[in-house]
Amino acid sequence: MDNSLKKDLKSFVIEELVADAIGIASADDFKEEDCRRIGVVRKAFAESTPLAGGDAQVYQPRDFLPDAKSVIVVGVNSYFGDGPDIKKAKKELRGFVEESHIDIDFLNKNSQRSSDVVDFFNDRGYQCFSLTAGGFPLKLKASECGVGRYGKNAVIQNRELGAWISLSAFITDAEMEFDSPLKDDCGECSICMEACPTGALESPYFCNVWKCLDFNLGHNKKNIPEEIRGLTGNLLGEGCRICRDVCPSNRNLKPVKHGEISSDMIAPELPSILSISDKDWEEKFVPTLFGFFLIEKKYLQRNAAIALGNFMDERAVGSLAEALSNGEEIVREYSAWALGRIKTPKAKGELEKALKKEQNKGVEKEINESLEFIG
Ligand code: SF4
Numbered sequence: 001m002d003n004s005l006k007k008d009l010k011s012f013v014i015e016e017l018v019a020d021a022i023g024i025a026s027a028d029d030f031k032e033e034d035c036r037r038i039g040v041v042r043k044a045f046a047e048s049t050p051l052a053g054g055d056a057q058v059y060q061p062r063d064f065l066p067d068a069k070s071v072i073v074v075g076v077n078s079y080f081g082d083g084p085d086i087k088k089a090k091k092e093l094r095g096f097v098e099e100s101h102i103d104i105d106f107l108n109k110n111s112q113r114s115s116d117v118v119d120f121f122n123d124r125g126y127q128c129f130s131l132t133a134g135g136f137p138l139k140l141k142a143s144e145c146g147v148g149r150y151g152k153n154a155v156i157q158n159r160e161l162g163a164w165i166s167l168s169a170f171i172t173d174a175e176m177e178f179d180s181p182l183k184d185d186c187g188e189c190s191i192c193m194e195a196c197p198t199g200a201l202e203s204p205y206f207c208n209v210w211k212c213l214d215f216n217l218g219h220n221k222k223n224i225p226e227e228i229r230g231l232t233g234n235l236l237g238e239g240c241r242i243c244r245d246v247c248p249s250n251r252n253l254k255p256v257k258h259g260e261i262s263s264d265m266i267a268p269e270l271p272s273i274l275s276i277s278d279k280d281w282e283e284k285f286v287p288t289l290f291g292f293f294l295i296e297k298k299y300l301q302r303n304a305a306i307a308l309g310n311f312m313d314e315r316a317v318g319s320l321a322e323a324l325s326n327g328e329e330i331v332r333e334y335s336a337w338a339l340g341r342i343k344t345p346k347a348k349g350e351l352e353k354a355l356k357k358e359q360n361k362g363v364e365k366e367i368n369e370s371l372e373f374i375g
Pocket residue numbers: 153195196197198199200201207211212213214240241242243244
């Protein structure tokens with residue numbers, strides 16, 4: 001086999017496109033047991049977010065290109081540094097947004113890199129498609145070709161970047177030599193599984209996403225169970241780092257170089273988010289990956305209400321009481337839940353006032369439950 005194509009591709013991707021990792025995997029089907037495991041996750045997404053379009057299928061590489069020979073996996077550093085300063089956030093009633101999800105420049109560079117990889121093959125007479133569809137389990141291919149190993153936390157761990165690697169995959173009819181998988185380093189370790197606050201890592205290499213904080217805040221547009229709401233802290237979307245932070249593979253990581261992102265975007269004031277205008281939502285969040293996952297403003301407001309409930313701080317009563325008149329049921333419902341958590345006489349009074357006006361059965365139920373909880 002002529003290896004010059006692979007050599008040219010690797011130097012193009014690493015040197016010119018400034019990616020951090022690349023591997024070539026076969027275009028062969030995924031194993032049945034892997035499909036079953038990924039299928040559970042796919043089903044959860046299909047049932048909970050319109051972004052999945054109700055599609056729970058796990059796609060095989062050749063569903064995208066019948067003559068496919070290779071899958072290329074590219075990884076870039078997505079570590080932007082330390083997570084939320086929870087003490088400061090509590091003092092100032094601020095939320096937390098994952099920086100890599102809010103940085104438009106990072107997103108644009110990734111999408112430019114993807115189209116450059118496709119062009120690389122097209123210019124040489126090969127077919128190539130970017131596999132951005134949610135139904136393609138690219139982590140499996142990333143582990144098959146050694147871009148990282150599949151950790152028990154169900155996250156890909158790269159040798160240099162740890163679990164902070166943003167992956168993209170491409171399928172092509174170009175034939176290249178495949179790269180080898182890395183050795184599974186987890187061994188007897190199960191630190192991440194024990195550290196997960198919700199028990200979402202139910203078995204090694206499997207995350208029951210219904211229990212995962214990231215899935216619930218970032219993607220679930222249905223009900224977020226109470227036991228999950230109480231554990232999300234001040235997260236406003238994806239951003240739980242626990243199962244990655246505890247992993248010994250994630251020590252001494254170097255943050256990616258990036259431009260300045262305003263602290264109001266990474267740690268916005270929760271009362272302002274709860275009453276965010278359409279204009280601010282559209283200008284600040286819609287162009288970002290964070291906004292793309294949330295889809296609609298009301299889910300950001302829902303998450304802000306949950307975060308305020310988790311702070312259990314009397315200062316939030318005014319903004320939550322105002323949100324009890326919001327036009328969106330979901331915002332009223334979760335604000336009622338948050339006031340129940342704050343539990344003060346003032347919070348109780350606002351819930352009683354809202355109950356007299358509330359017409360929606362679901363919101364009424366939440367107000368009653370909060371009042372019962374306050375006692
Ligand atoms: S992201 Fe958080 S909630 Fe989800 S599996 Fe990891 S530790 Fe558990």
